[in-house]
Amino acid sequence: PTRPPFDLDQATEQIRAGSRAWIARAITLVESTRPDHRRLAQELLAQLAHTAPSTVRLGVSGVPGAGKSTFINALGGRLIDAGHAVAVLAVDPSSTRTGGSILGDKTRMTRLAADPRAFVRPSPSAGTLGGVAKATREAMVVLEAAGYDVVIVETVGVGQSETAVAEMVDTFLLLTLARSGDQLQGIKKGVLELADVIAVNKADGKHETEAWKAARELSGALHLLGASTGVLTCSAQEGTGLDEVWAQVLRHRQGLDLTAKRREQLIGWTWSMVRDTLLDQLRESPAVRELTPAVEAQVRAGELTPASAAEQILQALRRT
């Protein structure tokens, strides 16, 4: 079926009215890398950004198996019951539109997938982390203009995706599990420092005491290391502790100068897009790609100094 051309004013109006079809079209537009789509997307975003809603932006991360999808489904369900409209986005540069992780998410987020007051959108599959993060940030603007007042951004913990997500949300929540002795085993370096709130999930049944103990130990260790991160327990499965986690998220957010934080995030995104583009040009330069194996081999063999090698690579880039 041919769709009518994308009309900016109509799109703005329909998105503000909450049209799911137009929201989806707009997100597809911001995910596109075609130059004409990109221009149109930027015009649309500038128009939509004039609505300045007081959305709660929450990042959720955690090791595989920590129960992120179940947690988001359960928390999102409660927020909807309390009158919120909840959008769920993801940053997963490893995903593909046909891959398993998205299907998995949709299947596990049964409550949210079926609810008209929720909008669940899988991660864009646009290759680089920079591209995926950009599309997700822009989708957030669309969803906020459409009236979603809670936006949850999930990260699957691949590479630097946690940092990208932490830079687009107000509060970053880390889900973990109780494992005696090594509460944070498997959590990538640096992620712990990004966490504003930590929740030990699966605190249910025979694991409840263990989870409570783990949270207390973790809190003590973090305090000793100079952090004041709140550590709570919850069970997404049984729905316990979720209200407390949400209260802690709101407490963290109330301690922020939100206007200033978001303004600085905008400036930060601008420069990170500039840097990403420059580094993409480096990565994609045919001359650099051709030169790299020989130059690296010479450096490894000690025949070429790193500075000389860098000079050769930069010369190849200039030839591109």
Add this chain to the structure above:
Amino acid sequence: PTRPPFDLDQATEQIRAGSRAWIARAITLVESTRPDHRRLAQELLAQLAHTAPSTVRLGVSGVPGAGKSTFINALGGRLIDAGHAVAVLAVDPSSTRTGGSILGDKTRMTRLAADPRAFVRPSPSAGTLGGVAKATREAMVVLEAAGYDVVIVETVGVGQSETAVAEMVDTFLLLTLARSGDQLQGIKKGVLELADVIAVNKADGKHETEAWKAARELSGALHLLGASTGVLTCSAQEGTGLDEVWAQVLRHRQGLDLTAKRREQLIGWTWSMVRDTLLDQLRESPAVRELTPAVEAQVRAGELTPASAAEQILQALRRT
């Protein structure tokens, strides 16, 4: 006095023979940004690198007041007594050749400054961290060729200098102090993760028990968070615990595949020099500098999306 022209073969021979004057000249050469100096420096380094010594490369970091200079002076003195030749370098992008920090270092490292088997060189003052790190890495090659078998690189904890130092050494040592409850207060985020060995310094007099307790707590907290970093106590002032710290450094180093680690460090430096150059070009572009204030103001005001702003900045860069 006019010096004779820098002859490569003579320089190589003199440096290998340990001539302090030629070592100093060679380091000044690698610090220079003049294109003819740079070319000459790279030829010299390629020639010197053919000697492949089994130098111990140790990074030392810590908060101001942790006693880094005193520690390096005391440890270096012991290593010299044990038959080593010790070189001390620094990465301090905030330093200037006439500034106080260098003078301070030289004054505090009295033992090493006076010893012919030690070579203490202040941080190059070449502006950016990338430039300073490059000069320090290259000075390390000169000193190793000259027969220094222990190279200690000090960092003063400014910005990202710890990461740069961790990437040029085999083992990264963090010095800290016993402070009840908050052992790592003041240590920059991320530095803890770089540490291969941690030593609680100033474990002397009435602080000895406190330091010992702090080390035990720190070790426990780190273990709980999944790290296996060794935590020891020492007193650089009294010379206690230094042998144990050194033994721990050697233990860490023995666990490494040193050949592979150093090869990958060379490749890593190559690409970081490429990236640094690209980002320097961005930072120094007159067109970008001129455009930035207006573009950032529009982004803050919500009149321009980050993606459009990034596009404008990249266009300005291309015009440069």
